[in-house]
Amino acid sequence: MEYLHPDFKNGDESRMKTDVLFLSLRWPVGTRRFLVAEVPYSYYRYEADYGFFSYAETQRALGNPYAGLEIGSKNKTIFGELGMRRKILAGYLCGSSSGQEHEGRGQQCAGNSTGL
Secondary structure, eight states: OEEEOOEEEETTTEEEEEEEEEEEEEEEOSSSEEEEEEEEEEEEEEEEEOSSOEEEEEEEEEOOOEEEEEEEOTTSSOEEEEEEEOOOSOOOEEEEEEESTTTTOOEEEEOOSSOO
C-alpha cells in the first residue's frame, strides 16, 4: 500500500487537501516471477472562507487497475516488469459542493471517463 497526503493552505482563507491511495499486490508464480496488480483511489477536498463568501467541494475517484508480470534475475539484483493499465473502470467519481451560490446542490455521483 502506498499513501500520499499533500495538504495545501493559503493562510486562513483557503485549503486544498488531497489523498491518493494505491492498493498493490505482488504474488509469486515461480522462482523468479511475480504477478503484480494495483488499484488507485483518490480523494480531493477544497475549502475557502473569505468572510463574505465560503465554498467547499469534495470529490472521490476509483482509478483504473494495473496488472503485470515481474521477472527477476537469479541473484535478485535486477528485475523488470511488463504490464498495462486498462480502462476497465469508468473512474467512478462522487462529489459534493456547498457554498452561497451552490446551496441545495447536494451530492452528485457519475461515471468519469478520465480515471486515474
